[in-house]
Amino acid sequence: MSQLSSELPAFPMAKAKGCPLDPPPEYARLRADRPVAKARLWDGKEVWLITGYDEIRSIFTDPRISVDNTQPGYPWLSEQARTVVLTGGVKPVGRMDPPEHTAMRRMLGQGFLVKKIQNMRGDVEALVNGLIDDILAGPRPADLVTALGMPVPSTALGWVLGVPPADKRLISLVPRLFDEDSGLEGAMEARAELFAYIDELITHRESEPGDDIISHLVGYYQKGELSRNSVLTQAVTLIAAALDTTRSMITNGILALLQHPEQAAALIEDPDLVPAAVEELLRYTVVTEFSSKRVAAEDIEIAGETIKAGDGIICLISAGNRDEKVFTDPDTLDVRRDARQHLGFGAGIHTCIGKQLARMELEVVYGTLFRRIPGLRLAVPFDQLVFRNTFDVQGVRELPVTW
Amino acid sequence: MAIARVHLDASKCVTSGQCVLTAPEVFDQREEDGVGMVLTDTPAPELLDRVREAAAGCPAAAIRLLHQPSARVAGG
Numbered sequence: 001m002s003q004l005s006s007e008l009p010a011f012p013m014a015k016a017k018g019c020p021l022d023p024p025p026e027y028a029r030l031r032a033d034r035p036v037a038k039a040r041l042w043d044g045k046e047v048w049l050i051t052g053y054d055e056i057r058s059i060f061t062d063p064r065i066s067v068d069n070t071q072p073g074y075p076w077l078s079e080q081a082r083t084v085v086l087t088g089g090v091k092p093v094g095r096m097d098p099p100e101h102t103a104m105r106r107m108l109g110q111g112f113l114v115k116k117i118q119n120m121r122g123d124v125e126a127l128v129n130g131l132i133d134d135i136l137a138g139p140r141p142a143d144l145v146t147a148l149g150m151p152v153p154s155t156a157l158g159w160v161l162g163v164p165p166a167d168k169r170l171i172s173l174v175p176r177l178f179d180e181d182s183g184l185e186g187a188m189e190a191r192a193e194l195f196a197y198i199d200e201l202i203t204h205r206e207s208e209p210g211d212d213i214i215s216h217l218v219g220y221y222q223k224g225e226l227s228r229n230s231v232l233t234q235a236v237t238l239i240a241a242a243l244d245t246t247r248s249m250i251t252n253g254i255l256a257l258l259q260h261p262e263q264a265a266a267l268i269e270d271p272d273l274v275p276a277a278v279e280e281l282l283r284y285t286v287v288t289e290f291s292s293k294r295v296a297a298e299d300i301e302i303a304g305e306t307i308k309a310g311d312g313i314i315c316l317i318s319a320g321n322r323d324e325k326v327f328t329d330p331d332t333l334d335v336r337r338d339a340r341q342h343l344g345f346g347a348g349i350h351t352c353i354g355k356q357l358a359r360m361e362l363e364v365v366y367g368t369l370f371r372r373i374p375g376l377r378l379a380v381p382f383d384q385l386v387f388r389n390t391f392d393v394q395g396v397r398e399l400p401v402t403w
Numbered sequence: 404m405a406i407a408r409v410h411l412d413a414s415k416c417v418t419s420g421q422c423v424l425t426a427p428e429v430f431d432q433r434e435e436d437g438v439g440m441v442l443t444d445t446p447a448p449e450l451l452d453r454v455r456e457a458a459a460g461c462p463a464a465a466i467r468l469l470h471q472p473s474a475r476v477a478g479g
Contacts, residue, residue, distance in 0.1 A: 106438060110437055
């Protein structure tokens with residue numbers, strides 16, 4: 001059965017009133033009726049929406065599917081996004097196909113070694129405990145976006161990237177880069193500052209290399225395997241991809257636990273549940289809804305449909321993460337379930353490069369916060385929270401809590 | 404009796420470290436680029452479930468568990 005183009009649904013789809021962090025209700029209907037379906041974008045172009053878990057995994061792992069956003073069929077969600085993202089002309093790792101992609105992942109691999117991330121755990125615990133000391137010593141209510149969501153990922157990423165510990169410029173750039181208040185002009189200014197700042201770090205590491213990502217990339221540049229411009233682009237991409245998402249995941253996860261106090265209580269009672277809770281919160285509260293965009297490099301048959309070479313595809317991971325074929329009672333948050341197969345970090349070769357670091361930060365934050373402040377609660381009613389969806393990362397603008 | 408052999412195709416690896424997290428007794432990463440490597444290609448039977456999990460969870464589908472018949476002893 002084919003869809004008539006005149007009746008294609010418009011994308012993006014509306015969320016249910018009062019549920020700003022839940023997937024739009026239409027996703028569940030699509031997943032049941034047509035897990036691979038066409039929709040229409042703002043510019044009139046058609047796009048394939050993938051809402052079934054198995055179908056999303058299949059797209060993510062199919063070598064005939066490309067991530068190249070310079071292809072004409074690549075689905076953009078606004079003219080502004082196309083302009084901002086394509087500025088500069090050097091491909092970030094997430095937009096490379098193999099074999100270019102495989103080579104780039106290796107140049108970045110040393111900075112994300114599992115052992116290296118595991119060795120950072122004590123430092124992240126000390127960081128989080130210090131921030132919680134400050135919260136407890138400060139006024140109530142406290143805003144957890146400013147007090148935890150921003151400093152944890154920007155400090156930890158700074159360590160991995162090789163930002164000198166005393167240098168707080170990266171932390172101060174984050175809100176200006178990602179907040180709606182900055183406007184396009186403010187964000188572009190902050191972006192230019194970020195590029196200039198990373199450029200300075202690269203120059204510093206050219207003469208004084210350390211054991212960090214920028215130094216490793218500089219090493220490949222000095223061997224002639226990478227352009228200096230690519231070093232800059234990859235480092236900036238890691239910052240852009242890591243900071244806003246982790247900040248939102250930290251605070252969205254805390255918010256979900258505050259709304260389900262029995263789940264937070266289970267974590268306090270049994271700290272061994274924390275790793276499973278992290279996976280479940282990654283399944284339940286997806287922070288980037290439209291980031292998994294692809295374009296077909298060849299015709300493929302999937303779920304009874306033919307995606308033609310050149311067609312744009314959006315994998316809706318928040319829909320896949322609520323697929324009842326894979327997760328029993330998917331709309332219920334249950335920190336005791338085994339949610340490890342969730343799609344929160346993507347799947348296939350483009351799986352999030354920083355996911356082990358993000359997992360560790362989330363484990364430390366969720367595990368420490370509720371244990372140290374067991375009476376933690378929202379300081380305002382849920383419907384008074386202000387939500388944002390900037391550059392496709394959704395979260396709260398402020399998370400006022402008291403105890 | 405069949406012997407299970409672990410094979411990791413380094414040319415496909417995208418350095419996610421999934422295998423090391425799942426079965427650290429069997430997998431490690433090269434220090435210089437994070438590419439996965441097999442520490443023991445014939446792991447103890449009690450580790451095989453986790454090796455299968457690592458193979459299924461590998462984002463690059465680079466890990467396989469091959470079953471090979473054990474070498475025949477002459478006259479046996």
